[in-house]
Amino acid sequence: MCAMRPEPGHEPGAGPEPGDNGPGNLDRLDHPIVGHPGASQQDWKAVLTPEEIRRALSRIAHEILERTHGGEGIVLLGIPTRGVYLARRLSARIGEFEGAPAPVGSLDVTMHRDDLRLRPARALQRTEVPAAGVDGKTVVLVDDVLFSGRTVRAALDALNDLGRPRSVQLAVLVDRGHRELPIRADYVGKNLPTAHREAVRVLLAEIDGEDSVLLGERAA
Amino acid sequence: MNRHLISAADLSRDDAVLILDTAAELASVAGRPIKKLPTLRGRTVVNLFYEDSTRTRTSFEAAAKRLSADVINFSAKGSSVAKGESLKDTALTLEAMGSDAIVIRHPASGAPRRLADWVSGRVINAGDGTHEHPTQALLDAFTMRQRLGGADQRGKGLDGIRVTIVGDVLHSRVARSNVLLLDTLGAEVTVVAPPTLMPYAVETWPCKAGYDLDAELRKTDVVMMLRVQQERMSAAFFPTVREYRRRYGLDTGRMALLPEHAIVMHPGPMNRGVEIAAEVADSPRSTIVAQVTNGVTVRMAVLYLMLGGAGEEIA
Numbered sequence A: 001m002c003a004m005r006p007e008p009g010h011e012p013g014a015g016p017e018p019g020d021n022g023p024g025n026l027d028r029l030d031h032p033i034v035g036h037p038g039a040s041q042q043d044w045k046a047v048l049t050p051e052e053i054r055r056a057l058s059r060i061a062h063e064i065l066e067r068t069h070g071g072e073g074i075v076l077l078g079i080p081t082r083g084v085y086l087a088r089r090l091s092a093r094i095g096e097f098e099g100a101p102a103p104v105g106s107l108d109v110t111m112h113r114d115d116l117r118l119r120p121a122r123a124l125q126r127t128e129v130p131a132a133g134v135d136g137k138t139v140v141l142v143d144d145v146l147f148s149g150r151t152v153r154a155a156l157d158a159l160n161d162l163g164r165p166r167s168v169q170l171a172v173l174v175d176r177g178h179r180e181l182p183i184r185a186d187y188v189g190k191n192l193p194t195a196h197r198e199a200v201r202v203l204l205a206e207i208d209g210e211d212s213v214l215l216g217e218r219a220a
Numbered sequence B: 001m002n003r004h005l006i007s008a009a010d011l012s013r014d015d016a017v018l019i020l021d022t023a024a025e026l027a028s029v030a031g032r033p034i035k036k037l038p039t040l041r042g043r044t045v046v047n048l049f050y051e052d053s054t055r056t057r058t059s060f061e062a063a064a065k066r067l068s069a070d071v072i073n074f075s076a077k078g079s080s081v082a083k084g085e086s087l088k089d090t091a092l093t094l095e096a097m098g099s100d101a102i103v104i105r106h107p108a109s110g111a112p113r114r115l116a117d118w119v120s121g122r123v124i125n126a127g128d129g130t131h132e133h134p135t136q137a138l139l140d141a142f143t144m145r146q147r148l149g150g151a152d153q154r155g156k157g158l159d160g161i162r163v164t165i166v167g168d169v170l171h172s173r174v175a176r177s178n179v180l181l182l183d184t185l186g187a188e189v190t191v192v193a194p195p196t197l198m199p200y201a202v203e204t205w206p207c208k209a210g211y212d213l214d215a216e217l218r219k220t221d222v223v224m225m226l227r228v229q230q231e232r233m234s235a236a237f238f239p240t241v242r243e244y245r246r247r248y249g250l251d252t253g254r255m256a257l258l259p260e261h262a263i264v265m266h267p268g269p270m271n272r273g274v275e276i277a278a279e280v281a282d283s284p285r286s287t288i289v290a291q292v293t294n295g296v297t298v299r300m301a302v303l304y305l306m307l308g309g310a311g312e313e314i315a
Helices: A050-067 A082-098 A150-162 B013-031 B055-066 B087-096 B111-118 B134-148 B173-184 B213-217 B241-248 B288-307
Strands: A045-048 A074-078 A104-106 A138-146 A167-175 A187-191 A198-203 A212-217 B044-049 B070-075 B101-106 B122-128 B162-166 B188-192 B208-210 B222-225 B263-265
Touching: A045 A050, A045 A187, A050 A082, A050 A167, A050 A187, A050 A212, A074 A082, A082 A104, A082 A138, A082 A167, A138 A150, A138 A198, A150 A167, A167 A198, B013 B134, B013 B173, B013 B288, B044 B055, B044 B087, B055 B070, B055 B101, B055 B122, B055 B134, B055 B288, B070 B087, B087 B101, B087 B111, B101 B111, B101 B288, B111 B122, B122 B134, B122 B288, B134 B173, B134 B222, B134 B263, B134 B288, B162 B173, B162 B213, B173 B188, B188 B213, B263 B288
Parallel strands: A074 A104, A074 A138, A138 A167, A167 A187, B044 B070, B044 B101, B101 B122, B162 B188, B162 B222, B188 B208, B222 B263
Antiparallel strands: A045 A212, A198 A212
C-alpha cells in the first residue's frame, strides 16, 4: 500500500509536537504535515492550491455530467477516508450545475485488500450505499490519489458484493502513476508525474483544516 | 489486541471499543445479497467443543464462514476423546492439520489458558466451566450500545449505563465476563442473586452486589437474566423452582417496575417460566433474538481482528 493514505486516527493535522522541530524551522510548526510525529523532517511542496482543487473538482463534475448524459442514474461512492469528502463535494457541485445533487455514499475496501496480511488488522471504515442501491446504476468511485491501483481493485471487489452496477467509472483528484494493475481513471483532477520514492498527500478542509495537495519524500 | 482471547479482562477499553466498532460496520454485511467477505480466505478455524452448545458453535461457524475461513467442527462426542485422548493431544493433532485459530469450549475452568501454552495458533475461549465466556460479554455489550446509545456510537463505550445481572451468578461464566467487560467499558454493574448463588468473593469484583431484585429493577437500564444451570448444581441452592421464580424470576409484574427505556437480556438458552416468563421473553423490550444476530457479527469482528492482519511471521 502506498504511503499517501494516512491511517485513521493517525491523520495529519494532529498538531505540532513540541521539540519535533529544530531551530530555524519555527515557520513549519503550524504546518499540518511537518508538525505530525509520523512525518519525517523534510520539505513538502504544494502542487495544488485550494483554488486549483476547487476548479479541478468543478471540471470533473462537468465531465461526469457530460459522460453520463446529465448524471442519469449515477451514484458517487467515495473510498474512505478522503475519497468520501471528495465524493460529497462532487455531489454538491453536480447539484449546483443540475439542480439536484447526485446520490452519494462511501465504500470501505479494507476487507477486500490484498495486503491485509502484511500489517496488523486495521479498523474498518463506514460503507454507506444510497437507499436505491447500486443495481443498474452508473457507479463513480471517487478517491484522492491513484497510485498502484490496488485500492481500486479492492473497491471493484467490494462493489461486486453490493450488487451489479450497469457500469463503474473512476474519479481521482491526483493520478501519480506507477500502476501495478491494469486500471485507469476516467476523471483525473491532475496528472502528477512522481518518482516511486516520493509521497503524495491530499489535505481536505473537512478533516485536515485546509485544502492542499503536497509532494514530498516518502518516509523511509 | 492480545494473541488470545481467554478472558474479558484481556481486553483494554480501546480493544473492546475497536471490536464493537468493527462489529457495527460488519453488521451491514448481513443485509447484503452476498453475505460473505473474502478476508480470511485460506485460514482455518477449529471449533473444539467439549460441551454441548448450539448457538455459540453455530455462531462461530457462521462468523468464520462469512469471512471465508475454513471451519472444522470438532465435538468431543464420537471422537477420540471418547477413547481417552487428552486435551493436549487432541489440540496438537488439530494444529498439525493446519489450524490458525482454535475456538474452545470446555467444562473445566482454565482449559483455554492451558491450551494457549501448547499451540502456536490463536485461542478463543467460547466458555470454560464457570470461568468466562468473553465473546458473549462482547455481544451483550454490543447489543446494549446498539439499543441504548444514540445514532453514531463509533468510538464510544457504555459510560454510565446501569446493568443488573440476575440469577445464578455463582455458576455463570456469562456473568463473570460481563462484569469485567462492562466495567472496562464504563458501565455500572450490580449483580443480584440468592445468597446461595452469590460467588464467595463477589466484593472483589468490579461491581455491586444485592439481594433485592425489585429495588434494583427500578433504577436500571439493562436487566440481564441468567439461566438457572441445573447441570452445574451439585447441591440444593434453593428450596423449589417456584420459590426461585417468586423471588428472582422476571415476570410481567416485575417488568413493569423497569424504567421506560430499559431492555431485558438473556444469554440463552432460556428456562421459560423459571428465570424469565414467556411473555417477558417475547416482549418488545427483550433483546434475546437481537443478541443471537449480534453474536455472529461480534464474532466476525473478533476473528477478523485476530486473524485478518499479519501473523507472527511479520508482526
